[in-house]
Every structure is written in C-alpha cells, then in structure tokens.
Amino acid sequence: MSTNTKSFSSSSSEDDNELRRGPWTLEEDTLLIQYIARHGEGRWNLLANRAGLRRTGKSCRLRWLNYLKPDVKRGNLSPEEQLLILDLHSKWGNRWSKIAQYLPGRTDNEIKNYWRTRVQKQARHLKIDTNSTEFQNIIRCFWMPRLLQKIGDQNQSLPSHQNSIIAPPPLQPQFTVQGAVDMSGYVYNSDIEKQNTACILPSESPMEMSNTTQISEYYPSSPFGGPIVHHDHSVNNNGHDMEVFNLANSTPADNFYVPESESSWLDTDFSCSLWNMDELLRRC
DNA sequence: AAAGAGCTCAACCGCCCTAAG
C-alpha cells in the first residue's frame, strides 16, 4: 500500500516550524533517500534537520527502515518465512526485532503485523490465549506441519535426489479430532483444554502409545511434516549408520532415514528450527 | 449498488537502554 495516496492531515497554513505527522509524501521520501545516499544513516534528528525534513528523527528512522531501505522485501510472507516466525516466536515471544534478524528483508513491524493479524486472529476465534500451551500445541501440531507440506509441495517441482533422506509420502491429515478448521485446512479440537495430554495425539497410530517409553518418544512436530512416534538406529546397505524416524500412521517404507553424520541438523527436541529444516529440505 | 464489517499495514506513542558530557 502506498501511503503517498493517503490524505494529508496538515494544512498549507500550518506553521513552517511545526513538525509534520502522518503519511509521507513522495517529496519527503525523495529527500530522505537522497540525504542517506550522500551521508548514510544515523544521527536521525540531525539528519531530519539537514535533509530539510520537518519530521522527527524517529519518524525518519522508521520510514527508512520499514519502507524506503532498498533491501526491504515487499509482498506476502512465504511459507518458509511464516514457519520461521512461528518457530522463533515459540522460542523468544514478542521479540520482533530479534525474529526479524533471521528474515532478511523483513522488518520487525511487518512480522508484528503478521502475528497480530493472522496468528492472534486464530487464537481469538478459538477463544484461546496465544501464550497458552494449547495454542502452542495447535501451532506445532497443525499449522507448522501444514506449512512444511506447502514447502514440500514447492520443492517437489525441483529435481530430487534419493540420497540421504527418503522422500516423504504426501502428508495426509493424520488427526480426526473434532473441531474447527484452521487457516491451513486442518481440523483441530476447539475444546482442547479438556484434553489431559500435553499435546494432541493422533487418533490412530501404528505404535501403541500407552506405555511410558513410547509416549516419551512422541514428538508432535518434526521436520518431516508429521509427529514422530519412534526413532531408532540402523545400518544401511553401504554399512553407514543411520537414524530411523517413524511417523504416526506410517509404514516401514515411509520411514525417514538420516545418516548419523547428518542427524545433527535435527534439533534434539524436533522443534523445527528452520535452519535445520532448510538444510534438510535442501539435501532431499 | 450501497453500506457496514473486517482486515491490513504504515505510522505514531511511550518506555527503556546506553553513551556522552
């Protein structure tokens, strides 16, 4: 959206010394860009004066960083970026600027807006607090896997090399929990707080989930697009040590085999750190 | 076609931290 088309609140009769507020004009943008091109960023109050802008230093800084800076990326967030935001927010909370450091070209303002308009909206619809364990589980169990599927779909158009990881089968909805439909099309339980489990369990699983050992092996989200119910070690035909990951509702043919030497790319708690997933997807 | 509701996102506010004097 171009703010240059918005109405301007200041009148032509306003005091010349009065600071301007509201949408920036094309002329102001040009002044700011030209000044920074010549003198660089920083000392924003001084910059505002010397550039001839009747704006506060803060306003200039914000306009530059969030809109005018050449490397600012426009347009919708990609699934990868959305996934990273969800993952990093689960770790750091509302540390928007810190999260933005991991999304080149995206501003903290943009990420904050995404969180408030997309993520918080879902929580409101479900009447769940975004900081609650329930909502975190929904993100981990349904939203993130769905984004991973989208990323996988995108990557399927690329040449694949069946090397270290066996390509996953198309992710089918593995949960039959009754409830609302989230923005990614999955069905989840809107009354989740009534569940006693810490995470949403698949309704059907090839693994018996009742004993303590196997439940301790259950990870609701994984880089492979679904919950991991078991993992083990094996040796392949070439004599290489492999880690074997079993997903819910999978057959042995669907297992994911990751060389031991590569498994360090996985988070120990399978919390879907994007850098690890990115690397895994690249290697698929 | 019109009106109202809902959504998006640029911009502002106010608090906090840090460095310089």
Next chain:
DNA sequence: TCTTAGGGCGGTTGAGCTCTT
C-alpha cells in the same frame, strides 16, 4: 553519579482497502 539526547523496541492506532450481506 547524574542528566540528557539519541536510538531501539513493543504496543497501539486509524486511514484506506477489501469483503460480505
């Protein structure tokens, strides 16, 4: 040590756009 200015950051607002009825 205290004061002050600059800058960073998270929260909030509201104009304009889009969607729905």
